[in-house]
Amino acid sequence: MSNPSARIAVAYHSGFGHTARQAEAVAAGAAAVPGAVAELVPLDELTDEVWERLGAADAIIFGAPTYMGSPSAVFKAFAEASVKVWAADLGWRDKIAAGFTNSKAMSGDKLNSLVDMAVFAAQHGMIWVGLDVYPGWAESTASIEDLNRLGSWLGAMAQSDADLSAEKAPPETDLRTAAALGARVATVTLRHQRGSLAA
Amino acid sequence: MSNPSARIAVAYHSGFGHTARQAEAVAAGAAAVPGAVAELVPLDELTDEVWERLGAADAIIFGAPTYMGSPSAVFKAFAEASVKVWAADLGWRDKIAAGFTNSKAMSGDKLNSLVDMAVFAAQHGMIWVGLDVYPGWAESTASIEDLNRLGSWLGAMAQSDADLSAEKAPPETDLRTAAALGARVATVTLRHQRGSLAA
Amino acid sequence: MSNPSARIAVAYHSGFGHTARQAEAVAAGAAAVPGAVAELVPLDELTDEVWERLGAADAIIFGAPTYMGSPSAVFKAFAEASVKVWAADLGWRDKIAAGFTNSKAMSGDKLNSLVDMAVFAAQHGMIWVGLDVYPGWAESTASIEDLNRLGSWLGAMAQSDADLSAEKAPPETDLRTAAALGARVATVTLRHQRGSLAA
Amino acid sequence: MSNPSARIAVAYHSGFGHTARQAEAVAAGAAAVPGAVAELVPLDELTDEVWERLGAADAIIFGAPTYMGSPSAVFKAFAEASVKVWAADLGWRDKIAAGFTNSKAMSGDKLNSLVDMAVFAAQHGMIWVGLDVYPGWAESTASIEDLNRLGSWLGAMAQSDADLSAEKAPPETDLRTAAALGARVATVTLRHQRGSLAA
Numbered sequence: 145m146s147n148p149s150a151r152i153a154v155a156y157h158s159g160f161g162h163t164a165r166q167a168e169a170v171a172a173g174a175a176a177v178p179g180a181v182a183e184l185v186p187l188d189e190l191t192d193e194v195w196e197r198l199g200a201a202d203a204i205i206f207g208a209p210t211y212m213g214s215p216s217a218v219f220k221a222f223a224e225a226s227v228k229v230w231a232a233d234l235g236w237r238d239k240i241a242a243g244f245t246n247s248k249a250m251s252g253d254k255l256n257s258l259v260d261m262a263v264f265a266a267q268h269g270m271i272w273v274g275l276d277v278y279p280g281w282a283e284s285t286a287s288i289e290d291l292n293r294l295g296s297w298l299g300a301m302a303q304s305d306a307d308l309s310a311e312k313a314p315p316e317t318d319l320r321t322a323a324a325l326g327a328r329v330a331t332v333t334l335r336h337q338r339g340s341l342a343a
Numbered sequence: 344m345s346n347p348s349a350r351i352a353v354a355y356h357s358g359f360g361h362t363a364r365q366a367e368a369v370a371a372g373a374a375a376v377p378g379a380v381a382e383l384v385p386l387d388e389l390t391d392e393v394w395e396r397l398g399a400a401d402a403i404i405f406g407a408p409t410y411m412g413s414p415s416a417v418f419k420a421f422a423e424a425s426v427k428v429w430a431a432d433l434g435w436r437d438k439i440a441a442g443f444t445n446s447k448a449m450s451g452d453k454l455n456s457l458v459d460m461a462v463f464a465a466q467h468g469m470i471w472v473g474l475d476v477y478p479g480w481a482e483s484t485a486s487i488e489d490l491n492r493l494g495s496w497l498g499a500m501a502q503s504d505a506d507l508s509a510e511k512a513p514p515e516t517d518l519r520t521a522a523a524l525g526a527r528v529a530t531v532t533l534r535h536q537r538g539s540l541a542a
Numbered sequence: 543m544s545n546p547s548a549r550i551a552v553a554y555h556s557g558f559g560h561t562a563r564q565a566e567a568v569a570a571g572a573a574a575v576p577g578a579v580a581e582l583v584p585l586d587e588l589t590d591e592v593w594e595r596l597g598a599a600d601a602i603i604f605g606a607p608t609y610m611g612s613p614s615a616v617f618k619a620f621a622e623a624s625v626k627v628w629a630a631d632l633g634w635r636d637k638i639a640a641g642f643t644n645s646k647a648m649s650g651d652k653l654n655s656l657v658d659m660a661v662f663a664a665q666h667g668m669i670w671v672g673l674d675v676y677p678g679w680a681e682s683t684a685s686i687e688d689l690n691r692l693g694s695w696l697g698a699m700a701q702s703d704a705d706l707s708a709e710k711a712p713p714e715t716d717l718r719t720a721a722a723l724g725a726r727v728a729t730v731t732l733r734h735q736r737g738s739l740a741a
Numbered sequence: 742m743s744n745p746s747a748r749i750a751v752a753y754h755s756g757f758g759h760t761a762r763q764a765e766a767v768a769a770g771a772a773a774v775p776g777a778v779a780e781l782v783p784l785d786e787l788t789d790e791v792w793e794r795l796g797a798a799d800a801i802i803f804g805a806p807t808y809m810g811s812p813s814a815v816f817k818a819f820a821e822a823s824v825k826v827w828a829a830d831l832g833w834r835d836k837i838a839a840g841f842t843n844s845k846a847m848s849g850d851k852l853n854s855l856v857d858m859a860v861f862a863a864q865h866g867m868i869w870v871g872l873d874v875y876p877g878w879a880e881s882t883a884s885i886e887d888l889n890r891l892g893s894w895l896g897a898m899a900q901s902d903a904d905l906s907a908e909k910a911p912p913e914t915d916l917r918t919a920a921a922l923g924a925r926v927a928t929v930t931l932r933h934q935r936g937s938l939a940a
Contacts, residue, residue, distance in 0.1 A: 212429070213462040214413065217420040237674050249846075249876035249892020251848040256462050258584070259603040259657055262542045262670070263412040263455050271673030271730060272660070276635050276667030279846035284902045284909075295846020297664040305881045312881075332636070332669060339737030394913060436873050437929070448693020449676035450649040458654075458856055461869070465894040468873030471859070475834050475866030478647035483703045483710075494647020496863040504682045511682075531835070531868060538936030589765065610827070611860040615818040622814045654860050661810040661853050 148337035152182040152330055153198050156207035156244075157218040161310025163209045163246045166302045168231040169319035170205055170244055173326030176269035187222040195229070203240035203273075203333040205326065206265070210247040223264050230268055237269035240333045242323055243299035246314055248306040250294060258299040273332050274298050275325050280317075289317050291324060300325040345470055347536035351381040351529055352397055355406035355443075356417040360509025362408045362445045365501045368518035369404055369443055372525030385493035386421040394428070401441035402472075404525065405464070409446040409456040422463050433468040434450045439532045440464035442498035443521055447505040449493060457498040472531050474524050478517075479520040488516050490523060499524040500501050550580040550728055551596050554605030554642075555616040559708025561607045561644045564700045567717035568603055568642055571724030585620040593627065593671035597684050601638035601671075601731040603724065604663070608645040608655040616737035628666055635667035638731045641697035642720055644712055646704040648692060656697040671730050672696050673723050678715075687715050689722060698723040743935035749779040749927055750795050753804035754815040758907025760806045760843045763899045766916035767841055768924030769804055777927035784819040790854040797903075800837035800870075800930040802923065803862070807844040820861050827865055834866035837930045840896035841919055843911055845893060845903040855896040870929050871895045872922050877914075886914050888921060890902040935940070 152174040158164035167184055174182035185197050198204055200301035205264045215223075228237040243261035244253045262272050280290020291299050294301045304313035351373040357363035366383055373381035384396050397403055407418035414422075428434040442460035444453050461471050473496045479489020486492075493500045499521050503512035550572040556562035565582055582698075583595050596602055606617035627633040641659035643652045651684035660670050672695045678688020692699045698720050702711035749771040755761035764781055771779035782794050795801055805816035812820075826832040840858035842851045859869050871894045877887020891898045897919050901910035 148925075191677055191794070195692075212422045212426060213466050214419065214422070214459050217416055217423045220413065220419040221416040222415070223411045223892040227411060230411070234676075247892075248879040250878060250890065251852060251898055252892035253462055253466065253702065253852060253894070254461065254848060254874060255850060255852040259661075260413050260455065260459065262660060263452055263653075263657075263696055266670075266672035267412050267452065269672070269695070271839075272664075272670040272672075274664035274667070276632055278632075279849060281847060282849075282900075282902060283904045285904070286902070293847065295844075295849035297667070298661055301848055302580075303879075303885070305879060307880045307882070321633050335734060335737035335741065337737070338740040339733035339735070342736040347757040353796035388807075425730070433875075434874055447680040448651060448689065448695075449679060450699055451677060451680075451693035452653060452695070453649060454651060454653040454860075455657075458860075461859060462852075462856070462895055465869075465871035468871070468894070471863075471871075473863035473866070476833055478650060480648060481646040481650075481701075481703060482705045483752075485703070492648065494645075494650035496651070496866070500649055502680075504680060506681045506683070510939055534940065535932060536936070537939040538665070538932035538934065541935040541939050542932065577770050610820045610824060612817065612820070612866050615814055615821045618817040619810065619814040621809045621811070625809060628809070651860055651864065654857065658811050658853065658857065661850055665810050665850065 148341050150202045150330055150333040150337050151200060152180055152203045152333060153185050153201035153259055154182060154205045154207060155185045155198060156185055157187045157216050159209050162304040162313055165310055166244055166246050166314060166322045167207050169322035170260035170326040173323030174330040177327050177330035179334050180331060187218060190222060191224050198311040199235060202337055203329050205242045205329055206261045207244045210245045210252060210254045214260050215257045234269040239270050240273055240336060241265035242273045242325060242329045244325060246304055248303040248304055250303055253335060254301045262298055263277045273298055273329050276328060277324055291306060292321050293317050299326055347533060347540050349379045349401045349529055349530060349532040349536050350399065350404045352384050352400035353381060353406060354384045354386055354405045355387045356415050357407050357418055358415060361503040361512055362406055364509055365443055365445050365513060365521045366406050368521035369525040372522030373529040376526055378533050386417060389421060389424050390425060399489060401536055402528050404441045404528055405460045406443045409444045409451060409453045412455055413459050414453040414456045417529055429467055436468035438469050439472055439528060439535060440469035441524060441528045443524060445501040445503055447503055453500045461497055472528050474499055475527060476523055491520050492516050496501035546732060546739050548578045549599045550578055550601045550731060551599035552580060552603045552605060553583045553585055553596060555585045555614050557607050557614060560702040560711055561605055563708055564712060564720045565605050567720035568724040569623050571721030572728040575725055575728035577732050585616060588620060588623050595634060600735055601727050603640045603727055604659045605642045608643045608650060608652045608687055610657050611654055612650040613655045629667055632667040637658050637668050638671055638673045638727060638734060639663035639668035640723060640727045643721060644700040644702055646702055648701055652699045654691050660696055665725040671727050673698055674726060675722055690719050691715050745931060745938050747777045747927055747930040747934050748798045749777055749800045749930060750782050750798035751779060751802045751804060752782045752784055752795060754784045754813050756806050759910055760804055762844050762907055762916065763841055763911060763919045764804050764911040766919035767923040770920030771927040774924055774927035775933050784815060787819060787822050788902040796832060799934055800926050802839045802926055803858045804841045807842045807849060807851045810853055811857050812854045831866040836867050837870055837926060837933060838862035838867035839870045839922060839926045841922060843899040843901055845901055847900055850853060851898045859895055868925050872897055873925060876919055889918050890914050
């Protein structure tokens with residue numbers, strides 16, 4: 145049996161660049177897994193190419209900033225437009241899905257954004273993969289440098305100080321967490337692809 | 344002490360008219376409570392007048408169709424733009440808030456939309472009022488005509504058959520449920536206003 | 543390569559028997575997929591055998607009635623006790639997970655129970671599979687007999703009239719929907735298992 | 742018109758004492774508002790007295806640790822048992838409600854617990870009050886000492902390092918945030934009570 149490959153699309157919106165950096169880290173984490181390729185798919189303009197690239201992907205990792213408690217309006221416009229994929233016999237059925245989000249507060253209703261994304265992916269018949277990493281920064285001897293420092297599992301969270309530009313935030317620790325999500329999605333997708341080929 | 348009045352704004356988006364009918368029922372239910380006035384505030388265009396009317400309201404009832412698992416993109420664009428109200432010392436602080444949503448399925452992730460709205464209202468420092476009505480249509484002798492036939496409490500739900508125009512859906516039962524939410528919000532808002540006057 | 547098998551555990555609590563019937567339908571749906579075996583694991587008593595059977599499973603489908611807006615206390619006690627599995631290097635990591643719930647109302651906050659289960663499974667590092675079935679009973683020509691008549695994708699919902707015993711509720715339509723969830727989980731798990739063997 | 746009083750009950754469960762400290766801070770914050778009295782109602786044993794005290798309260802603030810993604814099983818057993826209050830014509834209808842939770846991670850699915858509590862309170866016909874405090878600790882010049890350092894509005898969050906006893910965690914900053922929730926609930930409840938008296 146030939147080795148499968150896994151094509152991972154990171155479909156994201158970023159308002160001020162912070163979530164874009166998180167997206168790049170997710171993609172880098174995915175691409176570092178042998179057999180996986182990753183591509184960034186910005187959602188600012190919903191061109192035909194966007195839909196083609198997402199349609200060709202084996203996994204789609206959704207990302208958006210959390211604004212006023214849920215994913216950004218640009219992301220939501222994308223989710224809404226994806227109804228045409230949904231209507232065509234669940235065009236994304238059985239693709240692997242995951243999610244990430246950034247905001248300025250530590251918790252900051254980011255979980256609500258991840259739930260929104262998971263509920264959205266479930267409507268598409270996708271399979272949801274989260275973060276299999278213990279919470280960091282959760283003991284008196286722990287460090288802000290810990291992986292998964294915010295403690296999130298449904299997807300990856302990042303926190304960016306409101307006064308820092310995207311060059312300086314989110315911190316490296318959150319980018320490593322984003323990369324861990326990308327790597328996990330790639331690994332699970334490859335397993336999934338191998339399983340489909342073997343069938 | 345003079346009698347207070349309560350000004351109830353129904354801030355809504357409707358894609359095909361079904362949610363607009365639900366909005367009208369909410370407003371009618373509110374307006375039927377002595378001392379309350381209700382107004383419809385469509386969110387399709389976010390003019391200065393929209394923000395002025397919402398700022399002047401004592402209660403805001405949010406409404407949107409559920410599309411792909413969460414409130415419509417038009418609603419989300421409104422929620423996001425409201426950050427300017429949020430940034431001005433929580434301009435909507437202590438207003439009463441509530442929510443409603445329509446979609447074609449019976450359950451259909453509508454609860455996720457209501458949670459999105461409640462989380463959004465909490466960021467604004469608003470006070471959330473739901474539906475204090477037992478579930479209808481939940482016994483073998485019950486009827487689709489029961490109030491709250493879908494069983495929702497965080498807000499009001501309506502269901503519109505996908506092939507019916509807004510003249511025919513949602514059914515009367517869901518419009519009566521919407522009116523019950525409007526009436527409750529008006530009643531609670533009046534109590535709240537009386538309490539503020541008496542302070 | 544030899545054919546893999548998939549062991550599907552249906553870990554459930556039932557208060558009055560309705561959710562047990564749903565659990566049986568989920569298990570039957572899973573067992574009907576060639577290569578899959580399914581077993582019912584009631585959670586009323588958390589014996590060593592319960593943990594052994596769940597530990598040996600390739601997929602765990604969680605089920606509980608929705609009581610007062612979330613999964614039953616018996617289910618929650620199980621979820622809480624599973625911390626010992628979680629603490630042992632994420633003992634359920636990479637298992638497939640899914641969920642189902644029953645209550646008397648059509649919508650009835652059942653989605654909140656499914657979100658609770660998905661969030662719980664994500665903490666365990668499990669991979670979440672939902673229902674890839676269009677909403678039924680959502681057009682004027684549609685029928686209560688439609689698959690997925692309540693419109694749920696994160697997991698399977700059933701509705702049981704409050705005055706009917708478990709012999710008479712939930713209706714067949716919801717049991718067929720439960721079976722569809724079981725079948726999908728078995729299919730995805732087999733693919734996942736094949737992929738692991740091929741690695 | 743005589744001055745009203747507001748009776749605030751803090752109905753909580755604590756596993757290891759950390760949430761109990763948070764509960765005490767909530768109660769102290771409420772009691773510091775002129776006209777309000779606050780009482781702690783532990784939920785470990787659901788005696789008749791528990792139900793009587795909650796029935797006599799004007800507001801109930803719910804609290805529990807977040808275990809495996811949702812409120813503790815002891816809290817859930819309480820929520821489930823409250824069905825008898827629900828069944829008696831919504832015995833808690835129009836009471837003010839709020840919620841708080843503690844866990845070891847910064848975000849840590851605590852929002853899911855607060856959503857569970859808000860959904861639960863909505864079933865009871867209660868009116869939900871959150872935290873009207875901007876997010877702290879969200880700029881490069883900000884401090885862990887900021888009020889609402891975790892950024893939560895649906896209710897109050899606390900974070901306790903896993904290796905610290907309840908004497909040392911949660912930190913003072915989270916206890917001040919808890920007190921702010923208690924104070925806000927007391928203030929809103931007094932307004933609500935004045936409004937009822939004036940009717």
